[in-house]
Every structure is written in C-alpha cells, then in structure tokens.
Amino acid sequence: xxxxxxxxxxxxxxxxxxxxxxxxxxxxxxxxxxxxxxxxxxxxxxxxxxxxxxxxxxxxxxxxxxxxxxxxxxxxxxxxxxxxxxxxxxxxxxxxxxxxxxxxxxxxxxxxxxxxxxxxxxxxxxxxxxxxxxxxxxxxxxxxxxxxxxxxxxxxxxxxxxxxxxxxxxxxxxxxxxxxxxxxxxxxxxxxxxxxxxxxxxxxxxxxxxxxxxxxxxxxxx
Amino acid sequence: xxxxxxxxxxxxxxxxxxxxxxxxxxxxxxxxxxxxxxxxxxxxxxxxxxxxxxxxxxxxxxxxxxxxxxxxxxxxxxxxxxxxxxxxxxxxxxxxxxxxxxxxxxxxxxxxxxxxxxxxxxxxxxxxxxxxxxxxxxxxxxxxxxxxxx
Numbered sequence: 104x105x106x107x108x109x110x111x112x113x114x115x116x117x118x119x120x121x122x123x124x125x126x127x128x129x130x131x132x133x134x135x136x137x138x139x140x141x142x143x144x145x146x147x148x149x150x151x152x153x154x155x156x157x158x159x160x161x162x163x164x165x166x167x168x169x170x171x172x173x174x175x176x177x178x179x180x181x182x183x184x185x186x187x188x189x190x191x192x193x194x195x196x197x198x199x200x201x202x203x204x205x206x207x208x209x210x211x212x213x214x215x216x217x218x219x220x221x222x223x224x225x226x227x228x229x230x231x232x233x234x235x236x237x238x239x240x241x242x243x244x245x246x247x248x249x250x251x252x253x254x255x256x257x258x259x260x261x262x263x264x265x266x267x268x269x270x271x272x273x274x275x276x277x278x279x280x281x282x283x284x285x286x287x288x289x290x291x292x293x294x295x296x297x298x299x300x301x302x303x304x305x306x307x308x309x310x311x312x313x314x315x316x317x318x319x320x321x322x323x324x325x
Numbered sequence: 326x327x328x329x330x331x332x333x334x335x336x337x338x339x340x341x342x343x344x345x346x347x348x349x350x351x352x353x354x355x356x357x358x359x360x361x362x363x364x365x366x367x368x369x370x371x372x373x374x375x376x377x378x379x380x381x382x383x384x385x386x387x388x389x390x391x392x393x394x395x396x397x398x399x400x401x402x403x404x405x406x407x408x409x410x411x412x413x414x415x416x417x418x419x420x421x422x423x424x425x426x427x428x429x430x431x432x433x434x435x436x437x438x439x440x441x442x443x444x445x446x447x448x449x450x451x452x453x454x455x456x457x458x459x460x461x462x463x464x465x466x467x468x469x470x471x472x473x474x475x
Contacts, residue, residue, distance in 0.1 A: 105326075109373045116380035120387070120396065127390040133341065184344040187386045188395070189354055189445055190436045195388065225390060235352065237436040258352045258441045316349045 128228050131183035131195050154317065157213035177202055177323040178214075183228065185315065192235035192256070194218075196321055199225045209284050209324040216312050217279050217288040218321050234260065234290065235315060241283070243290060245307075246275030252307075254290065260309040262293070267305050271296065277309055285324055328464065329374050332365050336378045340385035353441055355448035356429060358382050362403050363425040364456035366410035367417055368464065379403040395435075402431045418457050425453040 123130070161178075181197040198204055210218040210231045219233035232239065239256025245265065252265045254277070265271060271293060279288040294310035339357040348354045362378070369375060383400050409424035410417075429449050433442045 106373070109377065113373060113376050113380065116377060116384055119384045120380050120400070121392050123384060123387060123390055127387075130385065131344075184388075185346050185349075186388055187340075187343040187354070187358075188356065188399075188432050189441050190433055191395075193388065223389065230388065237438065257438060315352070316346045318346070 127225065128197075131228060132197070153314075157216075161213045177204065177325070179320045180323060181320060182318055189258070190237070192219075192233045192237070192239075192315070193222065194231050194233060194315070194318070194321075196229050196231055196323075197227070198323070199227045199229045201227050202323075203325065204229050204323055205325070207283065209288070210321045211288060211324060212313055212318055212321055214322060215289050217284060217290055218313060218318070220283065221323070231321070233315065234311070234313065241279065241281040243277050244280040245271050245277050245293060249280075251280065254309065260291065260311055262307040262309055263304065265305045265307060267303055271307065328368050332368060332374075332378060333381060336361060336365075336382050337385065340382040343386060344388075350448070351444070353444050353448070355445060355452055356432065357452065358386070358403070359406065359425050359428040359432070360449050360452035360456055362406045363410060363421040363428065363453050364460055366407045366424070367421070367460065370411070372407075375404075375407050379407075398435075399432065402428050405431070418454070421453050421457055422450060425449050 119126070177198060180202075183195040183197055185195075186193040194210075196210070204221055204224050206221055206224055208221040210221060210233075212218050217234060219231045219236070219239075221229050222232045223230045234241075234254070234256055235258065236256045239254075241254050243252050243254045243262065244250060245252055245262065248270060250265060250269045250271055253263045255261050255263060262277065273293050273296060275293045277290045277293060278286075279290060280286060289312050291309045291311040291313075293307045295308040297306040297308075336358070339361050342348060343354070343357055348357070365378065366375075379400055382403070383396060386399065387396055406424045406428045409427060410420045413420040413423055415423070426446055426449070429446050430442070433445065
C-alpha cells in the first residue's frame with residue numbers, strides 16, 4: 104500500500120514539475136513570505152538607513168507624479184523571489200500582463216536605480232533579468248566627462264572598452280546609456296581602475312548601487 | 326518513514342529558502358539542495374522516495390510555469406548526486422563531499438566563472454560537513470554504519 108502511495112505522489116510531483124502554471128504564482132508568494140520571515144532579523148542599522156534614503160527619494164518622485172509630472176511607470180511591485188542558482192541572476196515580480204507589463208520593459212529600484220530588463224511575462228507575474236546576470240551587457244557613461252564604455256554583468260560588475268586617453272577616477276558615477284533603457288539610470292560608482300600601459304582600452308570594476316539582497320519592491324518603465 | 330518525512334520537510338524548507346535572497350553572501354548563493362542531497366543519500370536508499378525528494382524540490386525551484394533545460398539539468402544532477410554517494414568507493418563523508426562538489430560544478434557549467442564557482446563550492450562543502458555532522462549525531466548514531474556498495 105505504502106509503495107502505491109509513494110508512486111502516486113511521485114506521479115503528481117512529476118506532473119507538477121512538467122507544468123505548474125496554475126500554482127506558479129501562489130508558490131512564488133509563499134517563498135516571498137518565507138524570505139521576509141527569515142530576513143527580518145538580519146537587517147542592520149546601516150541597511151535601514153540606506154532603505155530610508157531610497158524611500159525618501161521614492162517619496163519625492165511619487166509626490167512629483169501626483170502633481171502631474173509623472174511618466175508611464177508602474178511603481179512598487181513586490182519582488183517574489185530570485186533564481187535559485189548562481190548561473191543566472193533573475194527575480195520574479197508580482198505584476199505581469201494584467202498590469203500591462205511587456206517583455207523588454209525596464210525594472211528600476213527607488214525610481215532611478217537600474218535593476219534589469221523584463222525577460223518573460225505571465226498573467227500576474229514577470230521574470231526580470233538583473234544587471235548581475237552573467238549574460239548582461241549594456242552601454243554606459245562614466246563621470247562628468249560622460250565617457251562611453253561597456254558594462255558586463257556577473258557577480259562582479261566590470262566596465263570594459265574605456266578609451267585609454269580619457270580621464271576617469273575612482274568614485275565617478277556610472278549611468279545607463281543604452282538605447283534599450285531610459286538614459287541616466289544609476290548603476291553605481293567606479294571602484295577600481297585597471298590600467299595597462301600600451302593598451303588601447305582600460306577596464307574598471309563597478310561598485311553597484313543596487314544590492315539584490317535588500318531589494319523588496321521595484322518599479323517598471325514601459 | 327519518520328526519516329523520510331523529516332527529509333521531505335527539510336528539502337521543502339531548503340527549496341523555499343533557495344529562491345529567496347536570504348542565502349546571498351557577497352552576491353553568491355550557496356546551494357542548500359546539493360548539500361542536503363549529498364547528505365540525505367546516506368539516509369535512504371529507496372529510489373522512489375529519493376525521486377519524491379528531488380521532484381518536490383524541483384517543483385518549488387522552478388522559475389517558470391513551463392519546463393526548461395535548467396529544470397532538467399537540476400533533476401538529473403540531483404539523481405547523479407545520489408548515485409555518486411552510493412557508488413563512490415571512499416568513506417561516507419568523502420563521498421558526500423565529492424558528490425556535492427560535482428553537483429555544484431554541473432549546475433555552474435552553463436555560465437562558468439572560476440571565482441563564483443570556487444566560493445560557491447566552499448560554501449557547499451561547509452554545508453555538507455555541517456549536515457553530515459547533524460546526520461551522525463541525530464540519526465546514524467543510533468544505527469550501525471552501512472558498508473559502501475563496493
């Protein structure tokens with residue numbers, strides 16, 4: 104009898120594994136709830152200060168929108184969960200086709216920080232590929248001189264193709280300059296510059312503004 | 326049966342944690358499931374019950390409503406971990422460590438980055454050792470050790 108119960112359970116799990124569309128969003132919300140539950144004690148004062156800063160920024164932007172200066176953005180979408188393995192950096196968010204989100208839309212944090220691009224859309228959820236994904240590549244501009252370069256994703260964000268004769272310094276702001284995204288979205292700051300004598304281009308390491316561990320809500324630009 | 330129920334609860338909790346950002350340390354996620362399977366393989370040799378554990382976790386970890394290559398690779402890797410623990414000729418802890426490292430390597434293969442892989446492997450090795458110690462204290466201490474299949 105026990106054997107048949109086990110085989111029955113296995114068959115049900117097999118079916119759910121192949122196709123789980125009808126419980127997909129419920130499953131994501133359960134994991135989101137658990138994530139919030141276990142994460143509640145790990146927030147330190149510095150993180151809270153950062154969060155207050157970003158919330159103040161977001162508040163200002165929302166006020167501006169209420170006064171009629173808004174754009175075609177969807178704000179404050181809950182982040183459900185993140186991809187389980189390091190081979191990809193993706194997040195699932197609690198809005199989809201029902202809110203008018205479509206593939207290629209831009210996901211932002213606190214209104215101005217680039218999170219990533221919508222990869223796939225379901226009825227009431229979407230998957231966003233973040234800037235930390237190993238396959239991520241985009242055009243960026245560095246500092247006040249607006250030096251053009253190429254940002255590549257991964258666990259450590261790196262900036263390539265910086266012309267050798269340009270002057271950039273550690274601490275320079277890096278913003279989006281890719282035609283797929285609104286111009287000037289914040290990415291981070293130059294952390295370390297790699298200078299090799301004789302090379303045409305130099306490289307740099309980016310210190311990102313976005314910390315995936317702390318992200319709870321995102322906005323979408325269409 | 327109690328051991329299986331405890332294993333199933335642990336696998337479900339680990340899977341739910343695996344898709345949160347809670348596990349991120351320095352931008353890298355350890356793989357709780359790889360470490361758990363590499364340890365739980367000593368507990369139960371029944372492949373139907375093992376399959377229930379694997380498919381339960383695969384169902385929770387699935388990041389799309391439809392089937393993708395990542396899901397298939399994950400399920401195959403999980404079964405491979407169980408098989409490695411069974412058939413490797415070394416001591417039980419060494420078998421678990423080897424299976425855990427191999428599982429981490431296979432799952433990192435699609436976008437291999439040495440530093441990320443090294444750090445994730447280190448985290449997973451620590452997890453395997455911790456889980457193994459718990460297994461020895463709470464379960465295996467009450468039983469006589471089973472011999473390796475070789």
